[in-house]
Amino acid sequence: MYQYTLKRMLLMIPTLLGAGILVFILMRLIPGDICVLRMAGGSGYVDPKAIANCHAELGLDRSPVMQFLDFIWGFARFDFGNSMWTGRPIVEEISLRFELSLQIAIMATLTAILLAIPLGTISAVKQNTWIDYLVRGFSIAGIAMPSFWLGILIILGLLITTKSVFGTPWMPPIKYVPIWVDPLYNLSMTIFPALATGYRYSAVATRMTRSALLEVLREDYVRTARAKGLVQQVIIRRHALKNALLPVVTIIGIEFAFLMGGLVVTEQVFNLNGLGKLFVASVSNHDYAMTQALVMLVVAIFIFTNFVVDIVYAWLDPRIRYK
Amino acid sequence: MTKLLEIESLQTHFFTSAGVVRAVDGISYDVDEGETIAIVGESGCGKSVSALSVLRLVADPPGRVVGGSIRFKGRDLLQLSEEEIRDVRGKDIAMVFQEPMTSLNPVLTIGRQLTETLQQHLHMSREQADARAIELLGLVGIAEPARRLKQYPHHFSGGMRQRVMIAMALCCNPKLIIADEPTTALDVTIQAQILELMKDLTRRFGVALIVITHNLGIVARYADRVNVMYAGKIIESGTAQHIYHDPQHPYTLALLRSVPRMDRPRQARLDPVQGQPPDLTRLDGGCAFRPRCGFAVSRCASLPPLDGVGAGHLAACWETETVAGSLQRAS
Secondary structure (H helix, E strand, O other): OOHHHHHHHHHHHHHHHHHHHHHHHHHHHHOOOOOHHHHHOOOOOOOOOHHHHHHHHOOOOOHHHHHHHHHHHHHHHHOOOOOOOOOEHHHHHHHHHHHHHEEEHHHHHHHHHHHHHHHHHHHHHOOOOHHHHHHHHHHHHHEEEEOOHHHHHHHHHHHHHHHHHHOOOOOOOOOOOOOOOOOOHHHHHHHHHHHHHHHHHHHHHHHHHHHHHHHHOOOHHHHHHHOOOOHHHHHHHHHHHHHHHHHHHHHHHHHHHHHHHHHHHHHHOOOOHHHHHHHHHHHHHOOOOHHHHHHHHHOOOOOOOOEEEHHHHHHHOOOOOOO | OOOOOOEEEEEEEEEEEEEEEEEEEEEEEOOOOOOOOEOOOOOOOHHHHHHHHHHOOOOOOOEEEEEEEEEEEEEEEEHHHHHHHHHEEOEEEEOOOOOOHOOOOOOOOOHHHHHHHHHHHHOHHHHHHHHHHHHHHHOOOOOOHHHOOOHHHHHOOOOHHHHHHHHHOOOOOEEEEEEEEOOOOOOHHHHHHHHHHHHHHHHOOOEEEEOEEOOOOHHHOOEEEEEEEOOOOOOEEEEEHHHHHHHOHHHHHHHHHOOOOOOOOOOOOOOOOOOOOOOOOOOOOOOHHHOOOOOHHHHHHOOOEEEEEEOOOEEEEOOOHHHHHHHHHHO
């Protein structure tokens, strides 16, 4: 196990390097120039000399190879440099938003798990009854509804109900406060986006749980468990669910990693200052340094989540052992 | 003496889109305490379904027991509540299944799978159950039972897993074990070991045994009585002696002729049962074996009853005398 972990860690290096090369080239293929953008907002005349100065200041006048080596070397030392747009240290900019994005991703994942596994199980056990149809309808709706639209509905709903109940409309707060500072305030801000994205994310997992469980319930060992006189709940919980959860864990892992950088629209709707928003801003500003750092971060999160998923696999299924 | 198990006119049907499959169509037989009964027939004749019906384990939908009664120690199992039948399963009547490779849960330890039955039915503590599980594994001939308890099914070979299944079946001292093709999936050398083990243990603990098989060799050696099934019905019933040496039904005769025998001169070729088993959705009112039968006469278009042809020997055929006569001529 120890050896396996070490091997996985070492494998991260080529993956990250590959991702680094890709984002470095892609960013430079996008037409546009951060210096022009910074001085003229993308239009109007700018003195070429000023642009040259700006390039020199950001190190963009050097050869691409040098720039790349500089980026990788900095990354290896966990020194990401400063944002080309704001000039502030990238670590600071990211950590400001990372907390919020991580919290929402975790909360959305929890929402999804708490919805998907019980609902998927009930739906499979009560296959082709009205409960099953209800759950399937609920999960289809989750897949069909974009989470930003659901977000807008939630906000509107909040405004209308609070206005009719308290007289004044209430909106979730906008300024992020860490959960350990003021849990109530923090949750009143994060719970709604987490529910909106968690619901959507649960829909896929619910359907996966249902179909995997239906398959497992037809297995011989479930019949053996019934022949032993076990109670239905024990059969489902101990014998069936553990076998059915493998594919569910996979998609939950992938979705979690996706949530860390991909919540662009939902963040927009709820006015959250998360990683998704920072991502979009840094790409459109041609902030090479920031985009590169963000991509590397998301890739690292993906790799880490996959690793955790593999560990969960081994825990669920004793036939899987890593060497 | 009351019978341990009395099955009467049991009917289990499957309701499929292709029509109603009459997998078990009115079978009746008894099992005495400590007795070994064999149910023989080719694939799809309803023998497994009849066994699953006893513990109400037929998947519903599509299958359902639609008629008859199954009395175990006088209680009709078909009338019990879900809770009551759960108490019978694994405790009074246990099952051993065909596929030891898939019948054990791959993600639970052998120990867990053994002890959960003990905890469920006998309300043992974890320690008591562990001790009993170790004892059981020793009983079925597994070396180092304490260490094996913590292992998973994939650490065991097929034969070893079937031993575990037998240990599981025995764990609550049942009165009856139903073994559904317990050796079909095993190597021939292992088959004999497993059968000897089952015979030995059931004798020792006075457990009655229903063995479902298509292997006539097993029947000859282990069964006190034999029921031959064809197309959802019992077509002949008697002692192993009757079935082997004095078959009265053409199907039994055909089955015996299709098996290579060491005690007979080597034939040039075996004599398989001609034709295919019938489609169970389209049975007419007559004898179901009629299209494949060499003895068929016009009377076979009406269903022959399962009638006594000797002491404790029943056969469902109009032409039993001709069949018996042909046997005498042949030998």
